[in-house]
Amino acid sequence: MAERMIVRLGDPILRETSKRVPSITPQVEKILNDMTQTIYAAKGRAGLSAIQIGIPKRLVVMDCGSGLIELINPVLMEKSGEQVGQEACLSIPGVFGIVRRASYVKVQTLNRQGETKTIEAEDFLARCIQHEMDHLEGILFIDHTEELYSAKTGKKLNRKDLHRLQAKSGKKWWE
Numbered sequence: 309m310a311e312r313m314i315v316r317l318g319d320p321i322l323r324e325t326s327k328r329v330p331s332i333t334p335q336v337e338k339i340l341n342d343m344t345q346t347i348y349a350a351k352g353r354a355g356l357s358a359i360q361i362g363i364p365k366r367l368v369v370m371d372c373g374s375g376l377i378e379l380i381n382p383v384l385m386e387k388s389g390e391q392v393g394q395e396a397c398l399s400i401p402g403v404f405g406i407v408r409r410a411s412y413v414k415v416q417t418l419n420r421q422g423e424t425k426t427i428e429a430e431d432f433l434a435r436c437i438q439h440e441m442d443h444l445e446g447i448l449f450i451d452h453t454e455e456l457y458s459a460k461t462g463k464k465l466n467r468k469d470l471h472r473l474q475a476k477s478g479k480k481w482w483e
Contacts, residue, residue, distance in 0.1 A: 309345040312361040317400045319362075323446040326357070326364045328381050332422050336367070340378055340420070343369040350398055355436050357443035360399050368440040372433045379417040379427075382441055386414040391431065395439060395449040402460060405453030409438045 315321055329336055339358060346361060347353040347369055355370030368379040389411030396404040413434045415427045429437055439449060450456060456465045 309341040311349045312342050312346045314346065314350070314356075314398045315360050315362050317448070317450075321359060321362055321364065322399055322443070322448065324359065324364050325446050326359050326366045326444040329365050329367060329418075332380065332418070332420055336365070336380070337420060339363060339365065339367060340369060340380075343367065344376060344378075347371065347398075353398075355440040356398060357440050359443050359446075366444050368437075368444070370436050370440060372436040374433070377427070378420065379415065379437075379440070380419070382415050382417040382437075382444070384413060384438075384441060385416050385426070386412070387434075387438075388412045391435065393432075393435060395435070395453075396459060397439070397449055400448065400450065402458065403450075403456050403465070404459050405449055405456045407435075407439075407449055407452045409435050409452075413437050415441075 343356050343358060343361060347356045354372050355368060358365045358367040366381045368382060370377050387410035390408060391411040392406060392408050394404050395407045411434060412428070412430050415429070415437055417425055417427060419425050427437070442448070457463065458465060
């Protein structure tokens with residue numbers, strides 16, 4: 309296993325749509341192992357998609373407090389309810405926003421043995437899954453929020469800061 313560099317806002321790969329994993333190979337398992345090491349080495353960890361380490365494949369690892377979860381080619385089957393809460397991202401350090409998400413999700417995914425599994429999640433785990441699955445589509449949490457805040461001070465970022473973020477991301481997230 310090796311810790312990988314996390315791609316930051318401004319790198320166009322974060323806006324790419326990740327490709328389906330055709331089969332579980334030793335290379336795919338190595339990527340999952342490296343992603344796991346990377347999230348555990350990062351502070352404030354919750355999840356990581358392969359695109360965040362520069363690999364546009366439909367792979368996610370997360371630990372939202374109840375142990376490691378791996379998603380391979382995840383598909384959102386159901387979502388319901390609503391929750392509003394803080395989100396941040398390893399690819400956008402120092403910033404958080406308030407994001408509205410479904411409070412319940414049902415996801416179909418593969419495990420390392422290639423078996424289809426269903427995961428049902430609520431609350432924080434549902435939020436983590438939706439955040440990471442957005443990454444697979446080139447969507448960032450800043451695309452879902454109207455206001456961003458400094459993680460260091462908690463103060464709302466002003467328009468100058470927002471325009472700087474937009475210039476880095478290539479997308480006007482407030483439109």
